[in-house]
Amino acid sequence: VTEEGNFYAQNVETGPQLEKLMEQLRQELGTNPPLPGAYTPKKNDLCAAKFVDGEWYRAKVEKVQGNTVHLLYVDYGNREVTGTNNLATLPALYHTLPEQARLYSLACIQLPADEEAKQDAVEALTHDTLNKQFLLNVEYKNGAQECVSLSNPETKDDVAQSLLSDGLVLIEARRERRLAKLVATYQKAQDKAKQARLNLWRYGDFTGDDAKEFGFN
Numbered sequence: 001v002t003e004e005g006n007f008y009a010q011n012v013e014t015g016p017q018l019e020k021l022m023e024q025l026r027q028e029l030g031t032n033p034p035l036p037g038a039y040t041p042k043k044n045d046l047c048a049a050k051f052v053d054g055e056w057y058r059a060k061v062e063k064v065q066g067n068t069v070h071l072l073y074v075d076y077g078n079r080e081v082t083g084t085n086n087l088a089t090l091p092a093l094y095h096t097l098p099e100q101a102r103l104y105s106l107a108c109i110q111l112p113a114d115e116e117a118k119q120d121a122v123e124a125l126t127h128d129t130l131n132k133q134f135l136l137n138v139e140y141k142n143g144a145q146e147c148v149s150l151s152n153p154e155t156k157d158d159v160a161q162s163l164l165s166d167g168l169v170l171i172e173a174r175r176e177r178r179l180a181k182l183v184a185t186y187q188k189a190q191d192k193a194k195q196a197r198l199n200l201w202r203y204g205d206f207t208g209d210d211a212k213e214f215g216f217n
Helices: 012-031 115-129 159-165 177-195 208-213
Strands: 007-009 046-050 056-065 068-073 079-083 087-089 102-106 135-142 145-151
Touching (some): 012 056, 046 079, 102 159, 135 177, 145 159, 159 177
Antiparallel strands (some): 007 102, 046 087, 056 068, 068 079, 135 145
16 A cells, blocks of 8 residues: 555456466576676666565666665565665566556545545555455546455455545545446445544534645535
């Protein structure tokens, strides 16, 4: 989960392929250890990177500053700043599987503008979603960004609806007809939080300048 409240997810179906690929990569680099410093990273390179757990993963170079490299682990979505000695050339064989971590955001939801409230929302989203499996449905796109709903496969509980019910996020009332049912469900959840004066609503309904401060239109 990112600071902006977006999140990276993997598709369960390609999980076994990724595990097999990781196993092969680690075996190969374990048998033929790369020479520290032999690889020169360049921005947007896909390389092999040794994480703090001592294992090798596929990573994209986002920025190079001297011997310091900013990485995105493309199969898991986490970022790290590391030294060039922890990097190696990624053999061509390991470029074939597409990057497994895809970036999404929750549909019909906006985070509060207030920094503290925003952090609370991101922490709650992290707690509700990290390392768990969900049914994911793409509701619409904002440019290239896929905006989705997430529901628990067993209980059918909707993640965004829960956050709205707790008064941690705000609804973004979309006008598309096909989203009407979802928006109506989310509106009820937000109204419930308002009535109970939970979190964002603890001082009642915010209007005027307050609304802008909390990112509410």
